Amino acid sequence: MENKLQILILDDEPIVGKRLGPALTKMGSEVEVFEDPHKALERIHEKTFDIVVTDIRMEDIDGIEILEHVKSRSNHTKVIMITGYATVEVAREALGKGAFDFIAKPFKPNDLREVIIRAAEALGFKGLSRTDSPS
Amino acid sequence: MSWLHKWFGLGKREDTFLTLKLRLARWRHLLRAEESCLTLLGDIREKLSGEYVLDRQYILSSLGQVFQKAYQVAYDMGVLCDLKEVQMYPWLDGLKERVAAYLRTWPLIKTGPSLIPLPGNDFVKSDQVGEMAAELMEMKRKGLMDIPQGFVITIQGFLQLLHENKLNGYFQPFFSGRKTDWREGYQSLAQGLLQTTIPEELKAAIQEAIQSLSRDGESCPSLILWPSPLKSETLPGFPLPTWTWPGGSLDSFWDLLRSLWSEVYLLGAKPAAAYGRYPLLSAVICQRQISGGEGYGVQTLDPAHPEGGEILLYRLADAAASGSFNRRPSQEIRFSRNSVGRELGPEPLGGGGGNLPKRQNLAQLSLRMENYFKRALEILWEEDREGNDYLRQLRFLDIPLEVRSVAAEKISLLLKGWPRYYSQQGKIIFRGIACGLAAHLKPGQDLTLFPEGGILVAREWCPGWNAIAPKISAILMEQGASSSLAFLARSRRIPAISQIPGLMEKIPDHAVITVDAEDNFIYENRVDSLLDAQLLEGHRLEDEPEYLLLDGVLRAVDHSYLTGEGGAPPGALEGCRTILEGIQWARRQAMAVLFDPAAWQHLVRDQWALPVGGGNHFSIYAIDLDKALAGSKPAAPLQAAIHRAEISSTPWCPIWQNLNNLPFFERTLASQEETPIFLIFTENTLFLFQSSAAGKFIIDAAITGVPELNHLFFYREEGEQEAKPGTRRPGESRALGGTDKTSIYEHRSFGKSDFDTKEQLKRSELRWDREHKNNPRS
Numbered sequence: 001m002e003n004k005l006q007i008l009i010l011d012d013e014p015i016v017g018k019r020l021g022p023a024l025t026k027m028g029s030e031v032e033v034f035e036d037p038h039k040a041l042e043r044i045h046e047k048t049f050d051i052v053v054t055d056i057r058m059e060d061i062d063g064i065e066i067l068e069h070v071k072s073r074s075n076h077t078k079v080i081m082i083t084g085y086a087t088v089e090v091a092r093e094a095l096g097k098g099a100f101d102f103i104a105k106p107f108k109p110n111d112l113r114e115v116i117i118r119a120a121e122a123l124g125f126k127g128l129s130r131t132d133s134p135s
Numbered sequence: 136m137s138w139l140h141k142w143f144g145l146g147k148r149e150d151t152f153l154t155l156k157l158r159l160a161r162w163r164h165l166l167r168a169e170e171s172c173l174t175l176l177g178d179i180r181e182k183l184s185g186e187y188v189l190d191r192q193y194i195l196s197s198l199g200q201v202f203q204k205a206y207q208v209a210y211d212m213g214v215l216c217d218l219k220e221v222q223m224y225p226w227l228d229g230l231k232e233r234v235a236a237y238l239r240t241w242p243l244i245k246t247g248p249s250l251i252p253l254p255g256n257d258f259v260k261s262d263q264v265g266e267m268a269a270e271l272m273e274m275k276r277k278g279l280m281d282i283p284q285g286f287v288i289t290i291q292g293f294l295q296l297l298h299e300n301k302l303n304g305y306f307q308p309f310f311s312g313r314k315t316d317w318r319e320g321y322q323s324l325a326q327g328l329l330q331t332t333i334p335e336e337l338k339a340a341i342q343e344a345i346q347s348l349s350r351d352g353e354s355c356p357s358l359i360l361w362p363s364p365l366k367s368e369t370l371p372g373f374p375l376p377t378w379t380w381p382g383g384s385l386d387s388f389w390d391l392l393r394s395l396w397s398e399v400y401l402l403g404a405k406p407a408a409a410y411g412r413y414p415l416l417s418a419v420i421c422q423r424q425i426s427g428g429e430g431y432g433v434q435t436l437d438p439a440h441p442e443g444g445e446i447l448l449y450r451l452a453d454a455a456a457s458g459s460f461n462r463r464p465s466q467e468i469r470f471s472r473n474s475v476g477r478e479l480g481p482e483p484l485g486g487g488g489g490n491l492p493k494r495q496n497l498a499q500l501s502l503r504m505e506n507y508f509k510r511a512l513e514i515l516w517e518e519d520r521e522g523n524d525y526l527r528q529l530r531f532l533d534i535p536l537e538v539r540s541v542a543a544e545k546i547s548l549l550l551k552g553w554p555r556y557y558s559q560q561g562k563i564i565f566r567g568i569a570c571g572l573a574a575h576l577k578p579g580q581d582l583t584l585f586p587e588g589g590i591l592v593a594r595e596w597c598p599g600w601n602a603i604a605p606k607i608s609a610i611l612m613e614q615g616a617s618s619s620l621a622f623l624a625r626s627r628r629i630p631a632i633s634q635i636p637g638l639m640e641k642i643p644d645h646a647v648i649t650v651d652a653e654d655n656f657i658y659e660n661r662v663d664s665l666l667d668a669q670l671l672e673g674h675r676l677e678d679e680p681e682y683l684l685l686d687g688v689l690r691a692v693d694h695s696y697l698t699g700e701g702g703a704p705p706g707a708l709e710g711c712r713t714i715l716e717g718i719q720w721a722r723r724q725a726m727a728v729l730f731d732p733a734a735w736q737h738l739v740r741d742q743w744a745l746p747v748g749g750g751n752h753f754s755i756y757a758i759d760l761d762k763a764l765a766g767s768k769p770a771a772p773l774q775a776a777i778h779r780a781e782i783s784s785t786p787w788c789p790i791w792q793n794l795n796n797l798p799f800f801e802r803t804l805a806s807q808e809e810t811p812i813f814l815i816f817t818e819n820t821l822f823l824f825q826s827s828a829a830g831k832f833i834i835d836a837a838i839t840g841v842p843e844l845n846h847l848f849f850y851r852e853e854g855e856q857e858a859k860p861g862t863r864r865p866g867e868s869r870a871l872g873g874t875d876k877t878s879i880y881e882h883r884s885f886g887k888s889d890f891d892t893k894e895q896l897k898r899s900e901l902r903w904d905r906e907h908k909n910n911p912r913s
Binding site: 107108 | 182186187188189190193
């Protein structure tokens, strides 16, 4: 198992990646940010990530498809769905297809960090910082 | 009391309680809707001020809910008050539309190297987009005018196109050292561009940008062609500077882009005095089409009769009908410059009616822009169907030479006897003319007392005075200038003169003075004619800092420059005998002097430049920018000049010979990483001096008036503890810049001469490559 948690963030809104990327990096993870789902899929096929954080509603490919691709590649990877359309149906579909958790926008980075830490602990990672660690 | 009766349903007993009950229910509904609305707004406020990650969708949906609740409140209020018309509805409609309009301005276009949205949040990429886009953004930044949404296809995007289509190879013949037909090479390039495959990444970015511009249901974007100063006729098929793509298949749009690039790709050079950059490649701008309203062009002076004090305004439709913006339209309105509200004859457009306030507003705005650029301008305005005016294009007004000459002669006569404080003393930092109250300043003084439009008079520059830069109309310094003052003056276009002896004693505080930093005079009182004359000047070579670079270099290396003696054999370039004459000859054709090391390194790297000479320390390249690029035959003398074997017979030969002899350049600087300095001497030929830190130093020296280049620099060899100054006298050092490999310092000796800084600035190491590197194209 690699020392650092490998995280992929996918959201077609640039602001999301810009906010989350540094926040998760400060936890001690290695983060790759994508806005284009096609490019994200290419990367997912190249590398196995520990955690994939993806938006649900995107043009061309939605988060559920991303979830299915990730799970077909690696059952080990934890997928966290983020969405601005928080409905019971969406949550049910995502969790039913193997998403680890589901968080609705807007959220604080700390909220996502908590989810990430739980996912990391489920993967066997220990000692991730819950606050900003010095770079 | 009737409403109270109604409210309580006072009247028939059996109705009273039912009506009251219904009204109370309605009232409760209103209050709940209001509470929801306020809760939503509070939530949005909290999310925006907190550490939340949110996206556009959240904003849109939240605002949608807010308006939904607000309309509900309005409805309930209408029911409760028995109002036939609820005034809140139109108000809410208007507010909603304003919010929607604001949301539409969010940059939907993904930024990247290929596209930049207009207007951008922070338009720092002006070096990628060229002059026009940069000028448009400058106008927006100054708050002078809004510009329509759009995007710019950047120079970088265009270069990507060239690279992926392997078009750089068309330049290869020029670097073989053989005589070649430039016209053939550039014709091939032009043909190649017509058949290019637009890179998928660029195509996708453009498609998305076009879709985002059309999302609000307006027409498809219009395409603005980069105006070429070299072409007197309009482009075939495009009679106007702007062209509207009619929509439909994007195939026609790609064809348009290819034609545009093929026609103007290397003809788009235009001096960008405000930015000191001269992008040679066109930056294509696509803007949301402004339609629905009238479009106007404004000339802030009558180019034929500038002394008349009139602003001309014409309809763009009339100009289009006449075929070109360069010709006077048949119908125009004139405004008095002194009183923009006063409309002069002939008959106003539209038969005496028309939108007079609109035209006055445009004329006033145009004058504000003229005041900023200090030049007469021609500005194109377009109006959308909501009546909002947009700035479409701005350029310096072309005043005929004969008109300028007459005006210059009148000024000369007027100024002969005009009382003055100083005549050609001091060093011009930045050219221009300004009138105002002289305001003496000392460090630590209360800056709030500085008058608006005042002329700053001081013994030496204090960097803290940058804060009042917007209020300053000119700067006069008794002592030498600093780089910070030079940069401030250049970037803000503030006329400035330094090294004026006895300044503080001679010019009284609060005296009205006129600073002529064009010809280096300081006059008593206000000389309006000088200010008016400034407007007539177009781009002058001497205005540009890069010209000062040449001036400084030549003063150091070419003795004939000052004396007019000696020089190259006659007949080399139209009878030029000295470099000075050569420059003057070049200036008759010259458009600008270019200095942009960062942006043009690729030209050397990608071998667009023909090596024409050089010694150990400098490489000289030339690029022919003649109309041969578009198929015309270059002028014969120039064609001869750019061939390597013949360059030694030109007046330019002494330049690099003497540069090699400067002690400063003992080490070879030529390397792949060096950044070139570019000098355009004509429209057609670009001569490049290749250097790095030297260029920065020279430019600083030229602008700030550091004397004697060869005594004020030093270098440190690798491993040495101390620098070896050019002079052994104690002094202080100032880092002037450089690259990763080399840095250069200015060393000033303490003594009687005035220095522009007394602080010890940070040192960096200076390392020079010891080994001579061969000119890779020798």
